[in-house]
Amino acid sequence: MTEVSSPPFTPRSIDHPREELGLFPLLRTMVRNPLETWPQPLFTEPLFWQRFAGRPLLFVMDPALIDEVLVAKAQVFPKAPIIRRTIGPAVGNDSIFTAEGAHWRWQRRAAAPPFRHATILGFVPAFGEAAARAASVFTDRAGETVDIAELMMATTFDVIVETMLSGAASFDTRRFGAEISHYFDSVGWIAALSILRAPSWVPYPGKRRARAGNLFLRQEMVRVIAARRARPGMTPDLLDFLIAAADPETGRAMTDEELADNLLTFVVAGHETTALALTWALWLIGxxxxxxxxxxxxxxxVVGDGPVEASHVDRLVYAKQVVQEAMRLYPPAPLIPRIAAADVTIGGERVAVGTPVYVPVYAVHRHQMIWELPQAFDPERFAPERARALHRGAFLPFGAGPRICIGAAFALAEAVVILATLMRAIRFIPIGGHHPLPTIRLTLRPDGGMPMRVERRQTPISHQTGT
Ligand code: HEM
Structure with a gap:
């Protein structure tokens, strides 16, 4: 039973088409917002076949079947080519995110040390300091309307650079964010063109801009790697672990090109997603x-007046529930695309080799078979005893199986610390009449940003963090 006495807040949702769209409306909508092409059966049925330009694609929403695709039969369902086509130009086709098989495995092992529990807890002061800087920006702008999405991006970007690159690299955060956005904005076109089976050289609006952006991002990473080779870090960080790693099959180390791909993967995958989780959470709480x-x-x-410390993280149980519920309604990674690498049967459906099999996380998280009042914001769903009863295929903001997000525990701890630090200092007040709708730009962004009025809370917080 929920302890919230008044009806839970239910945000406005997208009007999904009753049936799948015809080819031209589909392509037009895909470029605007791929989420609007998702038909209603994705929210009510266990499985759904869609035909894209005559080719079948299977959407899987039933938690037990999702488990089969992502976990039990993970070998049969590698990442779909659309992943390489959409993000390969940015992070390379053989990085930890895009590679398969043995080449993926050794990169995953190489990157594992900074994500161990004790190491993550050691990052808590860095999370708190980044949050305190954000709180003072909000305090300076008290009474104003601020795009909180933008400030959350800058905050989680600071965290990634501080924790994974020992803060050694100095980046132009604004330019970096803008270039990532230019690239992500072009992804709807890439998806639409791949439905039409157009080759990747086909031009589309914004392609040159996106390319130039990619080049900038890559050059930034190459600069960081060269500086590190010239002057190694004191305490080993992610980059040091990647530099030191050797492929167990060949004994070779990563080339600078591979290092740049992986660093870019971590910087992009590791800040935009957490920033979005926080942005949606702050708006829902407001x-x-x-x-x-x-x-x-x-x-x-739990925290009192002092800084959020490592020992508080596991005790901020409700804060974690709020973050989880925000990610249920607005999963930062809304779609997990796979492809059948062999003829296979799923839920009694015969799936031919080469068929795309997609897990539409956003639809699973709002599915009528799984959730009571699926559109309502109710963090009680994730109260520990209720969360334990959830099927692991029902809630998958971080994916599942061998390719589950390597940064999941890092992201949750970071989000909880930033949320607690900000909430204590600032009130985030929704703008009347503004109902941000989610839009897929690879990640799930609020269309038009997230303007909110910010006010200082009565009791000021200490802006220092402990160690
Ligand atoms: C709320 C925050 C985050 C969300 C929702 C999220 C979501 C995801 C999802 C769904 C996947 C699996 C994709 C698939 O199976 O196709 C993934 C993979 C990955 N994520 Fe995250 N992520 C988050 C934060 C982070 C952070 C903080 C980092 C690193 C610092 C990170 C790094 C990665 C990497 C490297 C992969 C690829 C792992 C592999 O294939 O072995 N993510 N993430």
């Missing part, structure tokens, strides 16, 4: 006074 009150009470009880 619309749900009872959730806000309970969250503030927990922060006061």
């Amino acid at each position: 619309n749900a006074p009872e959730v806000e009150a309970r969250l503030l009470a927990e922060i006061a009880e």
Whole structure:
């Protein structure tokens, strides 16, 4: 039973088409917002076949079948080519995110050390300091309307650079974010053209801009690697681990090109997603006074007036529930695309080799067979005893199986620390009449950003963090 007494806040949702769209409306909508092409059966049926330009594609929404695709039969369902086509130009086709088989495995092992539990807890002061800087920017702008999405991106970007690159690299954060956005904005075109089976050289609006952006991002990474080779870091960080790694099959180390691909993967995958989780969470909380009150009470009880410390993280149980519920409604990675590498049967359906098999995370998270009042914001769903009863294929903001997000625990700890630090200092007030709709740009962004009015809370917080 939920403890929230008034009806939970239910954000406006997208009007999904009843049936699949015809080819031209499909392509037009795909370029604008691929999420609007998802038909209603994705939210009600266990499986759904869609025909894209005559080719079948299977959407899998049933949690047990999702488990089969992503976990039990993961070997049969590698990442779909659309992943390489959409993000390969940015992060390379053989990085930890895009590679398969043995080449993926050794990169995953090489990158594992910074993501161990104890190491993550050691990053808590860095999370808190980045959040405190964001809180003081909001404090300076008290009473104004601010795009909180932009500031959350800058904050989680600082965190990635500080924790994974020992803060050694100095980047032009704004330019970096802008170039990533230019690239992500062109992804709808790439998806539409791949439905038409157009070769990758076909031009589309924004392609040259996106290419130039990619080049800039890559050059930035090459600069960081060259500086590190010239002057190694003191305490080994992600880059040091990647430089030191050797492929167990060939004994070779990563080339600078491969290092750049991987660094870019971590910087892009590791900040945009967490920033979006925080952005949607702050907006949802701003619309749900009872959730806000309970969250503030927990922060006061667990953290008190001092900085958020490593020992608080696991005790901020409700804050974690809020982040999870925000990621249920607005999963930062809304789609997990796979392809059948062999003829296979899923849920009694025969799936021929080469068929794309997609897990539409956004639809699974709002599915009528899985959730009560699926559109409502209710963090109680993730109360520990209720969360344990959830099927692991029902809630997958970080994916599942061997390719599950390597940064999941890092991201959750980071989000909880930033949320607790910000909430104590600042009130985030929704703008009347502004209902941000989610739009897929690889990740799930609020269309038009997330303008909110920011106010300083009565009791100021300490802007220092402990160690
Ligand atoms: C709320 C934050 C985050 C969300 C929602 C998220 C989501 C995901 C998802 C769904 C996948 C699996 C994709 C697939 O199976 O096709 C993934 C993979 C990955 N994520 Fe995250 N992620 C987040 C934060 C992070 C962070 C903080 C990092 C690193 C610092 C990171 C690095 C990666 C990498 C490297 C992969 C590829 C792993 C592999 O294929 O072995 N992510 N992420």
